[in-house]
Amino acid sequence: MSQPKTQLDLDQLSINTIRTLAIDAVQQANSGHPGAPMGLAPVVYELWQKFLRYDPADPTWPNRDRFVLSAGHASMLLYATLHLAGVRAVNAKGEVSSELAVPMEEIKRFRQIDSRTPGHPESHLTTGVETTTGPLGQGAGNSVGMAIAGKWLAENFNQPNFEIFNFNTYAICGDGDLMEGVASEAASLAGHLKLSNLCWIYDNNHVTLDGPAEWSFSEDVMTRFVAYGWNVTRVSDANDLEMLGRGYDTFLKTKDRPTLLVVDSHIGYGSPNKQDTSNAHGEPLGEAEVKLVKKNYGWPEDAKFLVPDGVYDQFKNGVGKRGAEARAAWKTKFEEYKKQFPQLADQLNRMQSGQLPDSWDKELPSFPADPKGMATRDSSGKVLNVLAKNIPWLIGGSADLAHSNKTNLTFDGAGDFYPEQYRGRNLHFGVREHAMGAIVNGMTLSKLRAFSATFFNFSDYMRPSMRLGALMEIPAIYIFTHDSIGVGEDGPTHQPIEQLASLRAMPNMLVLRPGDANEVVEAYKVILQHKHGPSTLVLTRQAMPTFDRTKYAPAAGVTKGAYVLADATGGKPDVILIASGSEVSLCVEAGEKLGATGIKARVVSMPSWELFEQQDSAYKESVLPANVSARVSVEMASVFGWERYVGTKGRMIGMRSFGASAPLKDLLKKFGFGVDNVVAAAKEVLGK
Numbered sequence: 001m002s003q004p005k006t007q008l009d010l011d012q013l014s015i016n017t018i019r020t021l022a023i024d025a026v027q028q029a030n031s032g033h034p035g036a037p038m039g040l041a042p043v044v045y046e047l048w049q050k051f052l053r054y055d056p057a058d059p060t061w062p063n064r065d066r067f068v069l070s071a072g073h074a075s076m077l078l079y080a081t082l083h084l085a086g087v088r089a090v091n092a093k094g095e096v097s098s099e100l101a102v103p104m105e106e107i108k109r110f111r112q113i114d115s116r117t118p119g120h121p122e123s124h125l126t127t128g129v130e131t132t133t134g135p136l137g138q139g140a141g142n143s144v145g146m147a148i149a150g151k152w153l154a155e156n157f158n159q160p161n162f163e164i165f166n167f168n169t170y171a172i173c174g175d176g177d178l179m180e181g182v183a184s185e186a187a188s189l190a191g192h193l194k195l196s197n198l199c200w201i202y203d204n205n206h207v208t209l210d211g212p213a214e215w216s217f218s219e220d221v222m223t224r225f226v227a228y229g230w231n232v233t234r235v236s237d238a239n240d241l242e243m244l245g246r247g248y249d250t251f252l253k254t255k256d257r258p259t260l261l262v263v264d265s266h267i268g269y270g271s272p273n274k275q276d277t278s279n280a281h282g283e284p285l286g287e288a289e290v291k292l293v294k295k296n297y298g299w300p301e302d303a304k305f306l307v308p309d310g311v312y313d314q315f316k317n318g319v320g321k322r323g324a325e326a327r328a329a330w331k332t333k334f335e336e337y338k339k340q341f342p343q344l345a346d347q348l349n350r351m352q353s354g355q356l357p358d359s360w361d362k363e364l365p366s367f368p369a370d371p372k373g374m375a376t377r378d379s380s381g382k383v384l385n386v387l388a389k390n391i392p393w394l395i396g397g398s399a400d401l402a403h404s405n406k407t408n409l410t411f412d413g414a415g416d417f418y419p420e421q422y423r424g425r426n427l428h429f430g431v432r433e434h435a436m437g438a439i440v441n442g443m444t445l446s447k448l449r450a451f452s453a454t455f456f457n458f459s460d461y462m463r464p465s466m467r468l469g470a471l472m473e474i475p476a477i478y479i480f481t482h483d484s485i486g487v488g489e490d491g492p493t494h495q496p497i498e499q500l501a502s503l504r505a506m507p508n509m510l511v512l513r514p515g516d517a518n519e520v521v522e523a524y525k526v527i528l529q530h531k532h533g534p535s536t537l538v539l540t541r542q543a544m545p546t547f548d549r550t551k552y553a554p555a556a557g558v559t560k561g562a563y564v565l566a567d568a569t570g571g572k573p574d575v576i577l578i579a580s581g582s583e584v585s586l587c588v589e590a591g592e593k594l595g596a597t598g599i600k601a602r603v604v605s606m607p608s609w610e611l612f613e614q615q616d617s618a619y620k621e622s623v624l625p626a627n628v629s630a631r632v633s634v635e636m637a638s639v640f641g642w643e644r645y646v647g648t649k650g651r652m653i654g655m656r657s658f659g660a661s662a663p664l665k666d667l668l669k670k671f672g673f674g675v676d677n678v679v680a681a682a683k684e685v686l687g688k
């Protein structure tokens with residue numbers, strides 16, 4: 001290969017290095033998508049090399065521009081770029097190491113077991129991967145959360161002469177991303193909020209996996225985004241770096257709305273004249289094709305994983321130098337900021353390292369015993385407000401149900417987050433649950449403690465995002481109210497049945513369904529201290545008693561997932577009644593009735609399976625002794641899974657069908673949630 005002489009040569013050489021690394025890695029893995037990285041290499045190169053403010057020496061710099069590859073199938077595009085840019089790895093303690101985030105060995109281990117280069121980018125595995133992508137549309141949604149975080153941070157932390165936050169968020173989206181509903185919801189909200197710090201780059205390559213995009217996608221995307229309130233601009237050739245540069249400039253100059261940069265590209269090949277979409281897509285090229293392609297790039301046909309001389313330096317002198325200078329200037333500023341605004345600086349440091357303010361749990365309410373009690377959504381609203389007051393970066397909102405979810409932050413100064421008014425803490429997601437999930441994840445990745453809220457039944461609408469939150473191990477907070485058939489008249493369309501079981505089945509998702517107001521307080525304490533995974537909080541619409549904790553065990557038992565709330569006196573219980581949420585009080589009543597007939601009943605409140613499973617076997621045995629096999633579970637949800645705790649000799653009182661539209665008291669009767677039913681079930685398992 002001849003030595004590159006000019007800058008232009010070096011640009012092209014670097015772009016072709018990204019392409020050939022992607023081709024070789026996919027070929028070696030014998031799986032993956034080479035086409036998208038090949039087509040998009042110049043787009044990403046131009047962005048990283050000339051525009052992205054990102055210091056590869058510190059990928060944790062809080063004011064770095066965010067780069068999101070929503071088209072996660074093009075993962076090698078990202079891995080090759082992270083490698084060539086020399087992005088450093090961050091260790092488990094959050095410290096930047098001297099190691100590369102993606103060393104060449106890892107590129108060679110693309111898609112292999114325990115590699116840092118999985119098939120689709122996973123943010124908890126690979127430094128520099130800002131979010132986990134692959135399920136199309138999610139990254140686009142996350143990017144809106146990052147842009148919201150950017151605006152909020154700037155508004156709350158910047159001071160005259162101290163622009164601590166002004167980062168931009170870029171997301172690469174393909175046809176698939178823009179076909180997905182979640183991206184449409186997110187784009188609609190981003191346009192409404194006028195997020196000028198957000199740039200989506202649309203890879204308009206007219207092809208998806210099955211064939212030409214026109215088979216299924218013919219709307220005018222540009223007009224759609226204009227209607228959303230975005231600035232839309234177009235680059236007609238993905239290989240024209242100058243034109244791409246002008247596109248990015250246009251974004252930077254657009255100060256009043258987000259930008260969609262439509263880039264006409266051709267999948268697979270570097271030149272629009274050599275288009276062949278037949279096999280450069282969704283699968284390895286094959287050895288023969290690899291050689292042809294390399295020849296076309298002026299590459300040595302037999303070279304594999306080649307990084308030609310000058311390419312590393314090219315990145316070092318481009319994104320490396322620009323990023324280092326930007327971060328150094330920022331650091332100097334931040335040192336002065338620390339002196340002038342120590343409180344704000346302290347908040348920032350805590351936020352970045354996942355800590356809470358010292359007195360984050362001060363003035364939390366303690367609810368007096370009350371047989372009528374209150375709905376857990378109401379106690380939640382009170383607790384959330386205290387916590388948000390104590391934790392300035394606890395921020396969130398509802399998908400148009402804030403009044404029902406009781407998630408409005410109403411204390412002095414809480415404020416709202418509106419277009420061009422980015423200081424407030426109350427977000428208004430509109431009726432966009434899926435995007436809300438993705439946005440809350442993006443905000444959480446930007447180190448805010450962000451929460452969402454809607455009816456529990458509509459967790460289904462957010463589930464794909466919640467699943468990614470769990471996979472990413474991020475501490476997002478998903479709040480749900482109207483948690484059962486207790487919803488009443490709204491009927492089965494609004495009554496969750498299988499949602500609890502399905503979220504309990506999700507790895508790394510912490511699910512909490514507290515049994516009274518004081519359990520709500522404890523649940524929130526767990527959630528705020530839970531750092532390595534999301535939490536789902538499940539709350540009632542209807543009132544339930546607040547237990548007299550002088551009579552029953554303290555609510556702090558919540559931290560263990562399940563605890564003996566009320567026990568029969570006089571030794572080993574005959575029967576154990578286990579419940580969560582609104583059914584705990586039912587079991588307490590039933591337990592008392594059983595006691596009156598001489599049957600010793602223990603009542604176990606079990607707000608969280610996951611927390612209980614984390615306890616040692618001695619504790620578990622103390623709550624659910626193996627030698628008490630007479631057990632009854634009571635939960636107004638699918639019985640699926642309760643076999644685990646009631647065993648083969650137990651009984652499960654729960655739902656085995658959808659609910660119905662009726663007043664609550666009639667539903668309780670119809671579906672068997674009465675004290676007498678619990679008593680009868682207990683007697684049945686005792687053979688009485």
Ligand SMILES: Cc1ncc(C[n+]2csc(CCOP(=O)(O)OP(=O)(O)O)c2C)c(N)n1
Binds near residue numbers: 036134136203209267
């Ligand atoms: C939610 C979701 N559905 C389906 C897929 C499988 N999938 C991966 S790439 C792809 C095609 C997407 O087309 P496009 O976004 O245009 O990307 P291109 O083929 O142009 O690279 C599909 C359907 C996915 N990753 N996520």
Ligand SMILES: [Mg+2]
Binds near residue numbers: 174203206207
């Ligand atoms: Mg496409």
